[in-house]
Amino acid sequence: RKEVEQDPGPFNVPEGATVAFNCTYSNSASQSFFWYRQDCRKEPKLLMSVYSSGNEDGRFTAQLNRASQYISLLIRDSKLSDSATYLCVVNGGGGYQKVTFGTGTKLQVIP
Amino acid sequence: GAGVSQSPSNKVTEKEKDVELRCDPISGHTALYWYRQSLGQGLEFLIYFQGNSAPDKSGLPSDRFSAERTGGSVSTLTIQRTQQEDSAVYLCASSPRLAGNEQFFGPGTRLTVL
Numbered sequence: 001r002k003e004v005e006q007d008p009g010p011f012n013v014p015e016g017a018t019v020a021f022n023c024t025y026s027n028s029a030s031q032s033f034f035w036y037r038q039d040c041r042k043e044p045k046l047l048m049s050v051y052s053s054g055n056e057d058g059r060f061t062a063q064l065n066r067a068s069q070y071i072s073l074l075i076r077d078s079k080l081s082d083s084a085t086y087l088c089v090v091n092g093g094g095g096y097q098k099v100t101f102g103t104g105t106k107l108q109v110i111p
Numbered sequence: 112g113a114g115v116s117q118s119p120s121n122k123v124t125e126k127e128k129d130v131e132l133r134c135d136p137i138s139g140h141t142a143l144y145w146y147r148q149s150l151g152q153g154l155e156f157l158i159y160f161q162g163n164s165a166p167d168k169s170g171l172p173s174d175r176f177s178a179e180r181t182g183g184s185v186s187t188l189t190i191q192r193t194q195q196e197d198s199a200v201y202l203c204a205s206s207p208r209l210a211g212n213e214q215f216f217g218p219g220t221r222l223t224v225l
Contacts, residue, residue: 034213043218044214087153089214098167099159099214103152
């Protein structure tokens with residue numbers, strides 16, 4: 001089983017739609033969780049951290065389910081500018097807290 | 112403030128040549144990571160530095176790859192005897208303190224091996 005797994009997509013959604021991505025992780029000792037966004041031919045940038053209680057930032061909501069070992073990202077009222085690849089990032093726990101990136105889920109918002 | 116910088120931005124080299132890629136992390140960031148990304152693929156972890164030491168080199172694909180970091184700042188990734196399969200974007204990231212903190216990425220070096 002991969003340390004961090006994501007559905008690669010692509011998810012093609014119309015403007016204004018709500019879309020959700022999940023990401024599963026294998027190491028139950030993982031401590032920190034993040035969603036990054038990567039635009040085509042650009043470097044990844046932090047979108048939001050994921051807290052145990054869940055957190056929201058505008059149209060974006062992130063949730064953590066430790067029992068089932070997955071995190072989710074919900075995007076409401078999708079905009080064309082949301083088109084990107086969304087990377088799930090997990091701090092794998094252990095001695096130095098190895099950070100592992102998922103391979104990403106591609107989102108294409110269609111006019 | 113200044114972000115993570117990498118040089119060169121593009122490098123074209125011939126097979127079997129050696130290349131050096133440089134990363135200047137954000138000042139004060141103790142953690143530094145190297146990744147590579149092939150076209151359309153995810154990030155492949157290469158090596159992690161905490162200060163000048165590298166507790167995790169597990170991602171280096173072969174002994175042709177090496178990296179060092181001096182003064183807890185600049186890092187150099189060296190690829191010896193480059194092969195065509197080494198062609199990729201090499202990304203560097205730095206983090207303020209612990210490995211679990213947010214990583215700030217540089218723009219990457221696009222390496223093409225002919």
